[in-house]
Amino acid sequence: MDKTLRLLFFLVFIGLGWPTQAAANPPTVPGRLVLKLKPGQPVAALETALRTLNASNAQQKFPRAIAPSPEKPGSVELRGIYQLQVPATLSLDRARAVLLGTGLVEYVEPLYIRQPQYQPNDPMADSTLTSLATSQFYLKQIQAYRAWNITRGDSSIVIGITDGGVRLTHEDLRRQIKYNYADPVNGIDDDGDGYVDNFNGWDLANDDNDPGYDINITHGSQVAGVSSAHTDNGVGIAGLGNKCRFLPLNIYPNTPNGSFAGVEAVIYAADHNCRVINMSWGAVGGYSRYEQDAMTYAAVNRDAVLVAAAGNTNADLRFYPASYDHVLSVSGVSSTDQKSPSATFSHRVDLVAPGVSILTVSGYHATWRGGPADADYDAVGGTSFAAPLVAAAAALVRWQFPQFTAAQVAAQLRQSTDNIDELPVNSAWAKRLGTGRLNVFKALTKTNLQEARVLASTFAPARSVYLPGDSVRLVVSVQNLLQPISDLTITVTSLTPYIVVRQGSFAAGNLASLARTINTTTPFRLVVASSGIPLNTKATLRYRLTGAGGFQFDQFVDVMLNPDYVVLDGNDMSVTLTSRGNLAYDNLMGTVGAGVTYRGSGNILSEGGLLLATSPTRVSDRLRTRAGQSRQSFFSTAQVVRVQPGPRADQEARALFQDSIPVAGSLARSVGVAVRQRAFAWASPNRRDFVVLEYTLKNITADTLKPLYAGLFMDWDMPTSDGSARNAAAWDSTRSLGYTYSLGLPAPSLPASYAGVQLLRGGSPTVYSFDNNAPAGAPVRLADGFSPAEKFLTLSSGSSQRTAGLPAGADVSQVVGARLAKLAPGDSATVTFAMMSAPSLLRLQAAADAASRAFAMPLPTKLAVSAPAFSAYPNPTNGPLQLELPEGFGPATVQVLDLTGRPVISLSTRGRQAEANLAGLPPGVYQVRAVGASRVLTRAVVVR
Incomplete structure (x- = not known):
């Protein structure tokens, strides 16, 4: 493959993503999944589910991984992880639903593509500063020369x-490569590790024994030069690791069949006795349990020190793999210890190292630039080159303190840094640049350091987000990693007003x-505050660990509050x-929300939501559309809230949302309806299988719908039980109940075999399966x-399409709806449904009957009070x-309000009559409010 083609392939490759990939996450490998089986489950048990998904080439990812050990608390099992090839058009949420529905699988995830973290060597980049670019200033900055007087490491590290x-x-x-003399290049796997001729390392991305550079991906040579360039050879530069060796492992593809292989390389390095593993790559977001398992295996099972670049984002955020547990997250500073302009900062950063104008081995052949072959150097920048400095320091610490575990090496590096928070130039990032800047000399000589650390935080109840008013218990697991500590106390403090700590010591x-x-x-x-919390708030808790003699160490944990959803x-x-x-x-990824479950089942609703329509072109919804996207017709006017108990049920939820008002003379694509949503759930024995959903629809257009x-x-x-996803849909016209049920093998251990929606009130029933x-x-x-045309068809076809999936079963969907003959401007109508699930059809029908009875009961009402006459005409106007x-109303202030409650016209009157001009206001429904001395009157008015 020539140079241009390779570059094109690499750029195309890193830009591709899973069809339903959220924009906030990194790209993924198309058509490829990983799953982890629950302990003791064979992959053969998934055969039917895999066939349903048209999955192929199911391969065990790490068959040679060592088993978890009781002597290594927290170690993990990797042998249950499998990689699958699936059709590129298969949505991730569908694959998850089928595989998790078997009850045999812990997780199903895409394979993320993580990218190198470097800054380009352009004329205006920091890396070209003439006073620094021709010398290794950073070695003095981190006291490397003094450190080498203590130890220069060893080739065994x-x-x-x-x-x-x-x-x-x-x-x-x-001369710095760790060659594998047990497996020379002879076409035979001499050492029996499953890799033929892995003498120089391995190319994990392209699955061959050549980890040599690609002319368009030069990053690996630059990183290796920082950590491992040969010292005392009379030429070039000196790598901080000195006598320590490095193992080259390529993770970027340069063949059509290659794929990103960062995680695979970490496991390979851990299994091949790398005591330190450097990861100068990553991406924002995209948390992965699969990747976390891999990091835990390398750090705990294999006792390797993991070091990763924190990213070049200049933002406070999670960056992976640096933000995973057991990984040292390294950000960057300049030669004066000021935070690098692009460096990530966060509570998850462990320490910093120089990351600007780092002189290292060039990634290109010098002969291309007219110089001698293999004797060229460049100054580069980014956290990619701060990380290998810390990795090399970790290698020296491992040689100096052979008794240290990987966790202790990390603690030694954190506790021996030079504090840079006190520098005025870093005040904006204090406490978010870790413990300070790397000092290798102190890391090798300080033997009285202390660090106790919170290893795990367990919240109960266990939720991904917490709602206003929630009470939470928090259990922490703590370990002392270095010298003994007396009178250790852990205190938790909320750094936000939205969480109150009732017991925090x-x-x-x-x-x-x-x-x-x-x-x-x-x-x-x-306790979470009961009100006033902004949507989707990230609240931070600080752990402060203190002990006798002045020991103090801070850690932080984030908690998500007040999501834009509730769970009944x-x-x-x-x-x-x-x-x-x-x-x-x-969202379509199935990451924002808790799904729908029944009696502890996995999620049983891949996607669901409200559909409104008046024609094939006037449709409103937030459901899938095409190319992994969803429509965005509705916007919230009042956040959904949960009330417990409510006036009618044990739990209730309320929300207000609407679509846009069609503009006169334009092609209308929305319906023009404001929606009040209410939901009801009861805990009584005969009402436990359903939740009632009530939608009050108000016409906010100037036309009758x-x-x-x-x-x-x-x-x-x-x-x-076999994961076949053989479902069928049917219609019970007596109960106006549309339902979906399983046609697969009997599943006595699975509580949910039937689920459906019943129309309880409002209009003529419709169904489309x-x-x-x-x-x-x-x-x-x-x-x-x-x-939109297909959505309209499913709503407007009456009950002509009652069943689907018969006789063999299929992946089915169903729309259960109601037809309202007309809705005049400003008028409202209510449509009510019941969602339900049950282990059998008889139980589902009983739930439908109970839902009908429950919603037939009248709401508590107050005595009606006659409203005084308040006229507004002509209406519409x-x-x-x-x-x-x-x-007798007296002087009044009259306001015209839009649907968001914002005043758009205001006037005063002293008599009974007044005149307002609404010309120029967009067509729609407005509220006219008259505020008097002792009372307020309102009327709805439609503007044409």
């Missing part, structure tokens, strides 16, 4: 460089080196409701998207509006 390929012939690298007492403790019997107690979980159904009409999740359709789209995924994978030409086919107040 190996740093795994997981990166782009390395120039194996460079004068400053070729834990006296751990005296802890010997490597001793552990936990506050199970005296957990911390927290007061009975056997647990239902997520969002502020904008969706059910189960607020006739007819208006309202319905719920439900992509149920009812599980089976269909196969999601219908062939081309079918009226509704989700494989090529879900168009083209602008002029005459107002007439009741007798």
